Amino acid sequence: MRIITAKTKARDYPIYISQQFSEHFPLLIRKNFKDSEKIILVTNDKVFGIYESNIKNTLDKCSLPHEIVVIRDGEENKNLQKAEYIFGKLVDFNVHRNDIITAFGGGVIGDLAGFVASTYQRGIRLIHCPTTIVGQVDSSxxxxxAVNYSGIKNIVGNFYQPHMIFIDPTFNHTLEEKQIINGLGEVVKYGIIFKKKILDKLSQSIEDKKEDRLFEMVRSDIFREIIYMCCSIKAMVAQKDEFDISYRNLLNFGHTIGHCIESALEFKGLSHGEAVSAGMIVAIDISVSLGLCKKEVKEWILGIYKKLKLPYRIPEIDIDKIVCALKYDKKFKTMQNKFVLIKGINKPVFIYDVDRGVIIDNIKKSMYNYI
Ligand SMILES: NC(=O)c1ccc[n+]([C@@H]2O[C@H](COP(=O)([O-])OP(=O)(O)OC[C@H]3O[C@@H](n4cnc5c(N)ncnc54)[C@H](O)[C@@H]3O)[C@@H](O)[C@H]2O)c1
Structure with missing residues (x-):
C-alpha cells in the first residue's frame, strides 16, 4: 500500500493507494476513525450493480453499523434534490458529526456525497473511494x-477536504473504454504541465495497434504507478493553492476551449475529458502560433494521443457557438482572457489577452484538420 499525505489548512489527510479494498479499508476504518459509530456509503446504481458484494463484504468487516444509499447514475443526478434525499437518509439513520460518509463511485458521486458531508451538521467525516480514473487522479x-443547479455545473458548492481517500486502481478494470479515455485526458494534462515521466510511461505501457490496448494498459503495473504520480501532483497543487486563486489555475490547461466545446455541443457527444483533450491541442496550437513553443512538441504529443485514442480534433460545430461560449468562460472575466499555454513540455505559462483572431484560427485548424 502506498500513502500520500495531503496537507491543507483544514486538515492533513491520507491518500491510500492499494489493490485490496476489502482487506485494507476495514483496517483503516478501525485505525483512523475510532470514535465513529456509523458508516453511510453513497454510491450509484451502476457501480452498486458491479460491486455490491464487494461493498457489502467490506462494510461487514468494518465492525460498525452501516447503511448504503444508492443514487441513480448520471451527471443529471448531481443536484440539490438528490442532496436533500441523502440528508433525509442521514436524519433517518440518526447520523452524527463523528460518523462517516463514504463516497463510492466516480466524480459525480464524490461531488454529491462530498457536498452533503460538507453541509450536514456543518460538516461530517468524509471518505472518498473513487472508482473512475477521473475520480482517482482528480476529483477526490x-x-x-458541488452540485449543479439551474443547468449550471458545480454552481452550488464548497471547499471541504476529505478525512481519507482510498484508491483501489483495480476498480478501473470494469470501466468502459469511453470512461478510460475520459480519465486519460486528465492524466495527459498532468504529463504535459507537470511531469513528462507520466507521458513517457503512458507511451511505454501501450502497444500501438491492438484494439483493446487501453483495457490492457489500465491493468498494468505502470498504470498504477501513473495513478500514484497523478495523485501526488494533484495533492501538491491543492496544497499550494487550496482555494484555487492562482497556481491551481494551471489545472485549467485545455479547459478554456474544452468547456466551450462542451457547451457548444450542449454537453452531448463528447465527455469532459475528450473535450479537454481537444482543447489541449488548441492550446498547444495557440502556443505555437504565438512563438512560445516548437511545432515538434505538438507532433510528439499527437503521437501519444493516437496511442491513447484521445480525440485531437474538434467536431464540426458552429464556430460562433464556441466563440460565444468563450465570453461566458470564467477565465474570461473582466473581458480579459487568460490562457494556460506552454513553452514546452512541463513549461506552462499564463498568457493574458490572446488575440481573438489567433484563438479562432486555431479552433478552425483543429476543426478542419489542418494538422
Ligand atoms: N471536485 C473536483 O475537483 C472535480 C474534478 C473533476 C471532475 N469533477 C466532477 O466529476 C464528475 C465527472 O466524474 P467521472 O468522470 O468519474 O464521472 P461519473 O461519476 O459520472 O462516472 C462515469 C461513469 O462511470 C461509471 N462508473 C464509475 N465507476 C465505475 C467502475 N469502477 N466501473 C464501471 N463503471 C463505473 C459511472 O456510473 C458513470 O456512468 C463531473 O461531475 C465533474 O464536474 C469534479
Missing part, C-alpha cells in the same frame, strides 16, 4: 465538492 483530491 483537493476538496472541491
Amino acid at each position: 483530491i483537493g476538496g472541491k465538492v
Whole structure:
C-alpha cells in the first residue's frame, strides 16, 4: 500500500493507494476513525450493480453499523434534490458529526456525497473511494465538492477536504473504454504541465495497434504507478493553492476551449475529458502560433494521443457557438482572457489577452484538420 499525505489548512489527510479494498479499508476504518459509530456509503446504481458484494463484504468487516444509499447514475443526478434525499437518509439513520460518509463511485458521486458531508451538521467525516480514473487522479483530491443547479455545473458548492481517500486502481478494470479515455485526458494534462515521466510511461505501457490496448494498459503495473504520480501532483497543487486563486489555475490547461466545446455541443457527444483533450491541442496550437513553443512538441504529443485514442480534433460545430461560449468562460472575466499555454513540455505559462483572431484560427485548424 502506498500513502500520500495531503496537507491543507483544514486538515492533513491520507491518500491510500492499494489493490485490496476489502482487506485494507476495514483496517483503516478501525485505525483512523475510532470514535465513529456509523458508516453511510453513497454510491450509484451502476457501480452498486458491479460491486455490491464487494461493498457489502467490506462494510461487514468494518465492525460498525452501516447503511448504503444508492443514487441513480448520471451527471443529471448531481443536484440539490438528490442532496436533500441523502440528508433525509442521514436524519433517518440518526447520523452524527463523528460518523462517516463514504463516497463510492466516480466524480459525480464524490461531488454529491462530498457536498452533503460538507453541509450536514456543518460538516461530517468524509471518505472518498473513487472508482473512475477521473475520480482517482482528480476529483477526490483537493476538496472541491458541488452540485449543479439551474443547468449550471458545480454552481452550488464548497471547499471541504476529505478525512481519507482510498484508491483501489483495480476498480478501473470494469470501466468502459469511453470512461478510460475520459480519465486519460486528465492524466495527459498532468504529463504535459507537470511531469513528462507520466507521458513517457503512458507511451511505454501501450502497444500501438491492438484494439483493446487501453483495457490492457489500465491493468498494468505502470498504470498504477501513473495513478500514484497523478495523485501526488494533484495533492501538491491543492496544497499550494487550496482555494484555487492562482497556481491551481494551471489545472485549467485545455479547459478554456474544452468547456466551450462542451457547451457548444450542449454537453452531448463528447465527455469532459475528450473535450479537454481537444482543447489541449488548441492550446498547444495557440502556443505555437504565438512563438512560445516548437511545432515538434505538438507532433510528439499527437503521437501519444493516437496511442491513447484521445480525440485531437474538434467536431464540426458552429464556430460562433464556441466563440460565444468563450465570453461566458470564467477565465474570461473582466473581458480579459487568460490562457494556460506552454513553452514546452512541463513549461506552462499564463498568457493574458490572446488575440481573438489567433484563438479562432486555431479552433478552425483543429476543426478542419489542418494538422
Ligand atoms: N471536485 C473536483 O475537483 C472535480 C474534478 C473533476 C471532475 N469533477 C466532477 O466529476 C464528475 C465527472 O466524474 P467521472 O468522470 O468519474 O464521472 P461519473 O461519476 O459520472 O462516472 C462515469 C461513469 O462511470 C461509471 N462508473 C464509475 N465507476 C465505475 C467502475 N469502477 N466501473 C464501471 N463503471 C463505473 C459511472 O456510473 C458513470 O456512468 C463531473 O461531475 C465533474 O464536474 C469534479
